[in-house]
Amino acid sequence: MxxxxxxxxxxxxxxxxxxxxxxxxxxxxxxxxxxxxxxxxxxxxxxxxxxxxxxxxxxxxxxxxxxxxxxxxxxxxxxLTGTEYVQRELILIKVNAKPDHRAEILRIADIFRSKVVDVGPEHFTIEVTGSEEKLAAMLNLLKPIGIKEIARTGKIALARETK
Amino acid sequence: MKLTGAQILMEMLKQEGVDTIFGFPGGKVIDIYHELAKTDIKHILVRHEQGAIHAADGYARAGNRVGVCLVTSGPGATNTVTGIASAYMDSIPVVILTGQVPCHLIGNDAFQEVDIVGITRSCTKHNYLVKQTEDLARVVKEAFYLARSGRPGPVLIDIPQDVQQKEIVFKNPDNVNMRSYNPTYTPNMIQLKRAVQQLKKAKKPIIFSGGGVIRSNASEELTALAHTLHIPVTSSLMGLGSFPGTDPLWLGMLGMHGTYRANMSIHESDLIIAVGVRFDDRVTGKIDEFAPNAVIVHIDIDPTSIHKNIAVHTPVVGDCKITLGLLNTLIDQEDFTPVKENRKNWLEQIELWKQTSPFTYDQKNIIKPQYVIDKLYELTKGSAIITTEVGQNQMWAAQHYHFDHSGQFITSGGLGCMGFGLPAAIGAQVACPDRLVVDIAGDGSIQMNIQEIATAVQFNLPVKVVILNNQYLGMVRQWQELFYDKCYACTRMDHTPDFVKLAEAFGALGMKATQPEDVGPVLKEGLSSDKTVIMEFMVEQEESVYPMVPAGKAITEMLLA
Structure with missing residues (x-):
């Protein structure tokens, strides 16, 4: 097969x-x-x-x-498979944000160049875009802290123009 | 000029050359019927909407044009679904007009509302819900164009009642402009030249023709190719008639109930020119063992047919007629003399295979179904248009009637839809009023749309129905006999109506033969009548169709008796 x-x-x-x-x-x-x-x-x-x-x-x-x-x-x-293309996906991640974790979450968000789009006493909602690998890495880091829920788009992609 | 939607529809139908509609009125098509009655378009009032769609299908096949069917919303529309699926599988150009509840009620579960566009999405070539009267003319024009062009198929137009009623200034759409639809008619010449080289090398070539040859009217080109290069020809069920069934190069049908020689020839061949076929599982048998030594050239207008079931060596996307025409021209420019001289051994081998299982049967004191068809062939001199139901009757018809012309054999091939034959015969008779049209039926399948006898009688359509009555659902019984320990679960139908009386009740002529010696006289009298006729033949009950390739086996593993 x-x-x-x-x-x-x-x-x-x-x-x-x-x-x-x-x-x-x-x-x-x-x-x-x-x-x-x-x-x-x-x-x-x-x-x-x-x-x-x-x-x-x-x-x-x-x-x-x-x-x-x-x-x-x-x-x-x-x-687009096997060709030169750029691809992005967007995730909204609602993560538990107890006082102990707030600084760390913000640091991770910063490293991944993501944005906090909603804040509450117990949570952050973070918007992050990128490749599948990047998003997987970020989710992995946030998982131990406690992800409440996520919403993610499918992939979008465009072929690169020949230079 | 201001016209209502219904009037615009009539105007567009006239422009498309529609002279006949098969239909059944209902609440959501009253406006259309009101306008239809004012035109010259003939309306054949069927007794069930399934009859309308099959009749439009038969009309399209026999008359080689787009068939049209008109039904109401809800149940009217859903009753056509089986027939639409059948037309889709067999690539038949039909346009289905369905009424729909008014736009503001759509989605409200209104009376007789059904999402027919949703339901038929996967069994139409394309379908439309027309939400504005302004779009109607363009949609009708596109629908006819789509139905008949490229790989033909059914196209459904769902027309809400308010769209039919609204009056607008009519603008005639001049031409169809669809940027996303451009069928490939002319093949890639590099591929075609490759095919010519492969034909030059081939010692054991075979042509395998299918329904695509009939749809594109390519019989002449196909026959020329076979004759020029002395290549034997086999066909799928759908391809019967694409090559003359009386030609010495004809091998008979291929596949599950194909001839021994056709199946052996395909298996042993070193080159298959497959034209307008889709390598259906009923033809290939076990895929891994299909034609192991053959180079396959596959000509088809639909790119999705190519490499779908079988990996081919030379794919050629193009219209069968244009492609074969170009192939013949290329062949004329080359020297094929040595190739033709080489053909002798191959044809001799095929001649030997011919002697194995040539559809023989022993006609003793019970009527053999095959004998009825042989007699029918003899008495009609092979010139009738034959429609069939589905099952044993269909296979015996395919095996024992020899079709010399395209459009002469009308059967539900892909969907295998019982109840097809009678309404299809009605459609064929309307398309070809001067031809003899015979539906070869079983006692089981004829009962699925028997009500259409009334249609035939009302419109003076002298179709002839030949019922091979074995009091079984014969094809399933045959499988039960061979593969399910003769456990005939629920396939016995020992109560069938008195078909003679039934025919008379409908106003048709009913006849019955119980003895072999009655077969000829009954057929003779029935066929010569100018009425709608049912002829019932009480045949050998447990007769089976042979050869038979059991499901999942290679096509060389035939049961011969």
Whole structure:
């Protein structure tokens, strides 16, 4: 069996109701995996960009790309995997902040160049963006202190321009 | 010019050349029906919406144009889903018009409301909910374009009642402009030249044709290719008729119930030219053992068909007709004389295989179902349009009737949908009023849409239904016999209606044959009638379809009897 890998796809679609349902339905109907998904309008209000991380072997992912492109509302499918691209993810982390830990939390937040966006007597909510590795590292550091809850976006990505 | 949505719909249907609609009225399409009645468009009133969609499908296949079906919201719409799925699997161009509750009620669980766009998303090529009358003309134009272009398929348009009623200034959309949809018709020539070189090297080539050849009208090009290079041809169930069934190079159908020689030829071949096929599991059997020594050239208009089930060596994305035409031109420019001379051994080998299990049966004192179809073939001189239900009747029809022309064999191939044959025959008869249309049915499947006999009678459609009555759900019974210790769980149907009386009750002609010697006379009389006819044949109850490749086995592992 060929190894399964993560693939990151950037998909331009018509900005119309139901298009996300078509894309998501394609994945559920054909048994493909969605690891993360991000959708928003582009600078052209008629077009949205879906950034999706999927898992599969080469043949499956080839088929996924073709099936996506076959959807009438899909304009373009870019496979960023293995190319030069920048990617970001954003997490909001609500962390327990008892007096003993407040300074340490702020130090960690500073190291990761993140921002405290909400403060309370018992918690901080921190906004952090970055690569998957960076976010994992930060979560690891905060875990012992006590993470109350997190909300995270899927990955977004853009290809690098050739220099 | 100010028009209502319903009037705009009629205007657009006329522009698309629609002359027939199969449908069933209801509360949320009254406005459309009100306008329809004022046009010249013929409306065939079915008895169940599933009949409408299958009839539109049969009409599309026999008439080689887009079939149209019109139903109301809610149950009207959901009743078409099976037929839409069938058309989708078989790539048949149909446009389904459904009524919908008014926009302000959508989402409120209104009376007869259903999210049909949501329900059919995965079984249509595309679908639309039209929320503004202003969009309607463009959507209808796009829908017809989508249905018939590229890889054809069903397209559904859901039209809320207020959208039908609103009056606006009608603007004719001049052309379809869809930036995200551009089917590839012309193939990559580098790939095609590779195919030519592979054809030059091949000693044991075979052509495998499918429904795509029929959809793109490429029979002539396919036949020319086979004849020029002396290449034998096999087809999937959907491809029957794409190559003449009486041609000496014809091997018969491939796959689970294919001929011994077709399955052996594919297995032994060193080159497969696969055209308009999708390597369905019913054709390949066990994938790992499919055609182990063959280089595969796969021509198809849909890129997702390529490399989906089988890894191929030379993928060619393009329209079958255009691609085969170009391939034939390339071949004409090369010297193939030595190749053709080399073909003798291969064709001789195939001739030997031909002698194994050539669909034989022993016609003794109980009617054999195969005999009925052989007789039907003989009496119709192979010229009828044949539709089928699904199961043994379908396989015997595929094996024993020989199809010389595209569009002559109409069957629910991909979905395998019982109840398809009769309404499809009605559609085919409407498309081809001068042809003889015969539905080959089983006693089980005919009962799934038997109500459509009333439609045929009402519209003077002289379709002929041949029921092979074995008082079983025969194909499942056959599996139970072979793989489930002969435990015939719930497949016995020993009470079927009196089909003769039933036919008469509908106003059709009913006939029945119980003895082999009756088969010919019943067929002769039934086929020559100008009425809708049901002919029932009491056949050998436990007859099975052979050869048979058990599920999951290689296609060479055929059970021959």
């Amino acid at each position: 060929e190894e399964k890998n993560k693939y990151i796809l950037s998909i331009l679609v018509d900005n119309e109701p139901g298009v996300l349902a078509r894309v998501a339905g394609l994945f559920s109907g054909r048994g493909y995996n969605i690891e993360s998904l991000c959708v928003a309008e582009t600078t052209d209000p008629l077009v949205s960009r879906i950034t999706m991380v999927t898992i599969g072997d080469t043949a499956i992912v080839e088929q996924i790309k073709k099936q996506l492109f076959k959807l009438i509302n899909v304009i373009k499918v870019y496979d």
